[in-house]
Amino acid sequence: MEKKEMKTLLRKMLLIRRFEEKAAQMYGLRKIGGFCHLYIGQEAVAVGAISALDLEKDYVVTAYRDHGHALACGISPDAVMAELFGKRTGCSKGKGGSMHLFDAGLHMLGGNGIVGAHIPVATGVGLSIRNKNEDGVVLCFFGDGAIHQGSFHESLNMAKIWGLPVIYICENNQYGMGTDFKRVSSVTDFSVMGASYGIAGKQVKGMDAIEVHETIRKAVSSIRKEKKPLFFEIKTYRYKGHSMSDPAKYRTKEELEEYKRQDPILLLKERLIEDKSLSEEGYKAMDGECKSACDASVKFAEESPKPGFNELYTDIYA
Numbered sequence: 010m011e012k013k014e015m016k017t018l019l020r021k022m023l024l025i026r027r028f029e030e031k032a033a034q035m036y037g038l039r040k041i042g043g044f045c046h047l048y049i050g051q052e053a054v055a056v057g058a059i060s061a062l063d064l065e066k067d068y069v070v071t072a073y074r075d076h077g078h079a080l081a082c083g084i085s086p087d088a089v090m091a092e093l094f095g096k097r098t099g100c101s102k103g104k105g106g107s108m109h110l111f112d113a114g115l116h117m118l119g120g121n122g123i124v125g126a127h128i129p130v131a132t133g134v135g136l137s138i139r140n141k142n143e144d145g146v147v148l149c150f151f152g153d154g155a156i157h158q159g160s161f162h163e164s165l166n167m168a169k170i171w172g173l174p175v176i177y178i179c180e181n182n183q184y185g186m187g188t189d190f191k192r193v194s195s196v197t198d199f200s201v202m203g204a205s206y207g208i209a210g211k212q213v214k215g216m217d218a219i220e221v222h223e224t225i226r227k228a229v230s231s232i233r234k235e236k237k238p239l240f241f242e243i244k245t246y247r248y249k250g251h252s253m254s255d256p257a258k259y260r261t262k263e264e265l266e267e268y269k270r271q272d273p274i275l276l277l278k279e280r281l282i283e284d285k286s287l288s289e290e291g292y293k294a295m296d297g298e299c300k301s302a303c304d305a306s307v308k309f310a311e312e313s314p315k316p317g318f319n320e321l322y323t324d325i326y327a
C-alpha cells in the first residue's frame with residue numbers, strides 16, 4: 010500500500026475516534042437521546058474494510074454500533090452528529106438516531122438495532138445485485154453475539170446456493186452486551202462457521218487497518234470475478250462499555266490495557282513515523298483537523314432545527 014493511502018486510513022480512524030469521544034461527551038450532557046454504542050477501539054475494521062470498496066457500486070450494511078461505518082462511508086460528521094441530536098439535518102432526518110444512520114446515495118444502508126436482523130437484508134442486497142447483473146459487492150458487518158442467530162446461518166446458506174456477492178464480516182470484539190463470547194459459543198475460532206455452507210472463512214487481525222484493508226481488497230476483487238460469498242472473523246476490541254450505560258465490570262483493567270497497547274491508531278501512526286512518512290508535528294496537525302471537524306459538527310447539530318410535526322407522517326413504510 011502506498012504511504013498516501015496509509016495516511017488516509019490513519020486520518021479516517023482518527024476522525025472516528027475524535028467523533029466518538031465528542032459523542033460520549035454530548036451524551037453525558039444529555040444532548041443525545043436513546044441508545045449510543047461507541048466504536049472506540051474497533052476503528053481499523055470499518056476503515057480498513059470500507060476503504061477497499063468502490064461505493065459507486067458496492068454497499069455497506071451494519072448493526073447498531075454504526076458511527077464508524079457511517080463516517081467511513083463518507084457521511085459527514087455534521088450529518089452524523091445532527092442525527093445523534095435528533096435534528097432535521099441528520100442523515101436520517103433526525104428520525105433514526107445513533108442506531109439508524111443511513112445514506113442511500115453513499116450506499117450505507119444502515120444502522121440496524123435488532124441483533125442479526127440485518128444479515129438477511131444484506132443478503133437481499135446481494136440478490137438484487139445478482140438479479141440486475143451488476144458488479145457490486147456487499148459488506149455485511151455484525152458482532153460475535155449475532156453469529157449464533159439463525160439469520161446468520163440461513164443467510165450464508167442462501168448466499169452460497171445463489172452465488173451472492175456478499176462478504177460477511179464478524180467483528181469479534183470478544184463480548185456481547187456483557188458476555189465473553191467464549192462462554193456462549195461452541196467454537197472459539199469463528200472462521201470455521203461458514204464451513205458447513207461451503208463458504209471459506211479466515212481470521213484477521215482487526216487492530217491492524219492495513220491487514221484488514223488488504224484482506225478485504227483481495228476478497229472484493231475475487232468476488233467480482235467469481236460471484237460467491239466469503240466470510241471473515243475480524244478480531245477486535247471495544248474500549249468502552251457495550252453502550253453508554255454499561256460500566257463494563259465483566260472484564261479486567263489489565264485486559265483493557267493490553268488491547269490499548271495494540272491500539273490501531275497508535276500502531277499505524279508508529280509505522281508511518283518509523284519509516285519517516287509522517288512526523289510527530291504532522292500527526293498533531295492531522296489530529297487537530299479531526300478535532301475541529303468534530304467540534305464543528307456539534308455546533309452544526311446544536312444550531313440545526315428539530316424535525317417538524319409533519320415529519321411524523323413522512324417516510325413511513327406501511
Ligand SMILES: Cc1ncc(C[n+]2csc(CCOP(=O)(O)OP(=O)(O)O)c2C)c(N)n1
Pocket residue numbers: 074122123124125151152153154155156182184185186251
Ligand atoms: C434479537 C435481539 N436480541 C437481543 C438484543 C439486545 N442486544 C443488543 S446488543 C446485544 C449484544 C450483541 O453483541 P454483538 O453482536 O457481539 O455486538 P457488539 O455489541 O459487541 O458490537 C444484545 C443481546 C437485540 N437488540 N436484538
Ligand SMILES: [Mg+2]
Pocket residue numbers: 152153154180181182183184185
Ligand atoms: Mg461483540
